Amino acid sequence: MDDKRAQAEAIADFAASLRELRRSVGDPPFREMSGRSGAISHTTLHEATKGNRLPSWGTTVEFVKACGADPDAYRERWERANQAVRSASSGEPSTVERASAVRPAKAIVPSAASTAERHAARINIETPASVPPPPPPANDVKATLPQPMPVFEPEPAGRGRARRARLVAVALVTAAIGVGTVVFIVVAVDRGSDPGEGARKPSSPPKAAPAPADCPVPVTNPAPAPPTHRGDAATFVADVTLPDCTRVGAGRTMTKVWRIKNAGKVPWAGYSLRRLDVPQQADQCQTISDVPIRDTRPGAMVDIRAAITTPRKPGLCYVRFKMVDAAGRVAFPGSRPVNFQIIVQ
Numbered sequence: 001m002d003d004k005r006a007q008a009e010a011i012a013d014f015a016a017s018l019r020e021l022r023r024s025v026g027d028p029p030f031r032e033m034s035g036r037s038g039a040i041s042h043t044t045l046h047e048a049t050k051g052n053r054l055p056s057w058g059t060t061v062e063f064v065k066a067c068g069a070d071p072d073a074y075r076e077r078w079e080r081a082n083q084a085v086r087s088a089s090s091g092e093p094s095t096v097e098r099a100s101a102v103r104p105a106k107a108i109v110p111s112a113a114s115t116a117e118r119h120a121a122r123i124n125i126e127t128p129a130s131v132p133p134p135p136p137p138a139n140d141v142k143a144t145l146p147q148p149m150p151v152f153e154p155e156p157a158g159r160g161r162a163r164r165a166r167l168v169a170v171a172l173v174t175a176a177i178g179v180g181t182v183v184f185i186v187v188a189v190d191r192g193s194d195p196g197e198g199a200r201k202p203s204s205p206p207k208a209a210p211a212p213a214d215c216p217v218p219v220t221n222p223a224p225a226p227p228t229h230r231g232d233a234a235t236f237v238a239d240v241t242l243p244d245c246t247r248v249g250a251g252r253t254m255t256k257v258w259r260i261k262n263a264g265k266v267p268w269a270g271y272s273l274r275r276l277d278v279p280q281q282a283d284q285c286q287t288i289s290d291v292p293i294r295d296t297r298p299g300a301m302v303d304i305r306a307a308i309t310t311p312r313k314p315g316l317c318y319v320r321f322k323m324v325d326a327a328g329r330v331a332f333p334g335s336r337p338v339n340f341q342i343i344v345q
Helices: 003-024 030-037 042-048 057-066 072-090 095-101 115-120 157-176 182-191
Strands: 234-239 246-248 253-262 272-275 290-292 301-309 315-324 338-344
Touching (some): 003 057, 003 072, 030 057, 042 057, 057 072, 290 301, 301 338
Antiparallel strands (some): 234 253, 253 301, 272 315, 315 338
């Protein structure tokens, strides 16, 4: 079975499961389901059952909740369908192959930052790739977020790592023909490559995990890049809950809310915030991997809510997300991640 056929079958099977769920509760009208949800349109709910494309996880959550069911019961089958779609679209390796190549991202921990720098770390204004992003105004409380969050970096780590290894192999083969050491050198370089961070010397000391004293954690600018959809843009408005460096208790569950404005010309339908720091470790705050964003028209603001469970041990929770569209593509690849930073005590 080729990838395209597997993709079509995965989407059709998932749509059938949503239709069956709706049928089991009496086939309520989509407008009624939209009213129950209060977060998603009836047309988006209807589209989820057609099997033309895989609905986002956010859409799936609202659909299942509108039918009075538990979204967690549908998470695993949605992940399987999403993997089939992603593999067919990009030619990526299987879940098992990619998981073995991906390692959790490591935070960069400078010392301190001004208020303006801290808020600029959320998201940058959309900037042409050839022009470096300008600094935020001195009186700006929150910098803008246009290039906001699979997959979680613009290029899947496994694929970028493999390409780097191939390029290094070619260079070494050219330089070392006849020496008999090429294979061993290539293996050493490949192991020294850390996805997203570039090659490091084996002797480089590991970076320390962020501590409460490091809060707020400043973040460096990514390379400038245009949004995935021409005319798309977003602006960070406010931390509605849990502003940076809020102190909270261990082993608690609470809700983080970001307020963001659709500042471009592209409607957000099926968008979500996708977590970058995966797999999640025991000493990190736990969240779902994709935080749904309510469909948002241009010019409107949206509150994005994420349930957070703090670890049992004290420390700094620093978690990053990137905004992705309904197809799982990073919407703003040139932006800094959206993040939350809370001190667990």
